[in-house]
Amino acid sequence: MNITTPSPYLPPNNLYVPTESAQRDNRRAELIPQVQQATPQEKQQAATQERQEGARQAIQESSTSTREAREPPAAQTTSRSNPDGRSSQQGQERGSQEDERRDLAQEKLLRQLQQRDKEVREHEQAHQRQGGSYASTPNYDMTRGPDGASYATGGSVRIDTSAVIGDLEATIAKMQQVQRAALAPISPSSQDLAVASKAARVEQQAREEHQQRNILQLSGGALDSYLQQRGAIIAGHYRRSALPQSANELAQA
Numbered sequence: 739m740n741i742t743t744p745s746p747y748l749p750p751n752n753l754y755v756p757t758e759s760a761q762r763d764n765r766r767a768e769l770i771p772q773v774q775q776a777t778p779q780e781k782q783q784a785a786t787q788e789r790q791e792g793a794r795q796a797i798q799e800s801s802t803s804t805r806e807a808r809e810p811p812a813a814q815t816t817s818r819s820n821p822d823g824r825s826s827q828q829g830q831e832r833g834s835q836e837d838e839r840r841d842l843a844q845e846k847l848l849r850q851l852q853q854r855d856k857e858v859r860e861h862e863q864a865h866q867r868q869g870g871s872y873a874s875t876p877n878y879d880m881t882r883g884p885d886g887a888s889y890a891t892g893g894s895v896r897i898d899t900s901a902v903i904g905d906l907e908a909t910i911a912k913m914q915q916v917q918r919a920a921l922a923p924i925s926p927s928s929q930d931l932a933v934a935s936k937a938a939r940v941e942q943q944a945r946e947e948h949q950q951r952n953i954l955q956l957s958g959g960a961l962d963s964y965l966q967q968r969g970a971i972i973a974g975h976y977r978r979s980a981l982p983q984s985a986n987e988l989a990q991a
Contacts, residue, residue: 844884855889861923865895869919906948913941
């Protein structure tokens with residue numbers, strides 16, 4: 739009779755599980771390349787390359803910032819200054835307003851020049867009309883207006899204020915006419931008033947001289963008449979003394 743002896747039950751050996759895991763980890767670790775340590779020469783070359791690369795980047799950044807500072811982007815400037823074309827339209831409106839103001843100023847200046855030209859010509863022509871032969875033709879100071887024409891903005895007329903030599907009555911008449919010429923304009927200037935004042939002084943001097951001469955003439959005529967009468971009386975006495983007298987006349991004498 740064969741007797742089969744059963745094998746004893748042995749529980750699984752869990753003590754070797756970590757060993758298997760360790761073996762798997764070792765196999766995986768073999769796939770990771772080992773880092774080799776660089777030599778001092780290689781380290782120095784790497785540091786030099788890093789410094790050179792840093793210097794190149796710094797130079798590029800500096801040149802880029804310089805170009806941006808010198809040349810601002812045209813597209814960006816345009817987009818800020820001309821959004822949707824409104825800035826251009828505003829510039830045109832401002833230009834139109836400036837042109838309108840300039841035109842109004844020129845029109846105002848032109849009216850002023852025209853008015854001044856009229857006043858100056860009337861003023862000087864009044865001097866000339868009243869001055870007659872003693873006044874010169876008007877001399878005008880001209881100014882060019884915005885329309886290209888010339889306008890009188892000043893003027894003068896020379897008037898002779900000298901006395902007539904040897905004729906006091908003519909001097910008096912002349913100075914009266916000079917005064918009328920100087921004061922002829924509606925608004926005489928200070929120079930016009932000065933000319934009229936000078937003519938009045940010359941006229942007054944001529945009048946005084948003329949009056950003194952008349953007095954002398956009158957007094958001289960009366961003296962001549964008195965002397966003539968006195969001479970006639972004396973001559974009569976001489977004539978009577980030369981004639982023979984009668985006894986009666988002598989007695990009476």
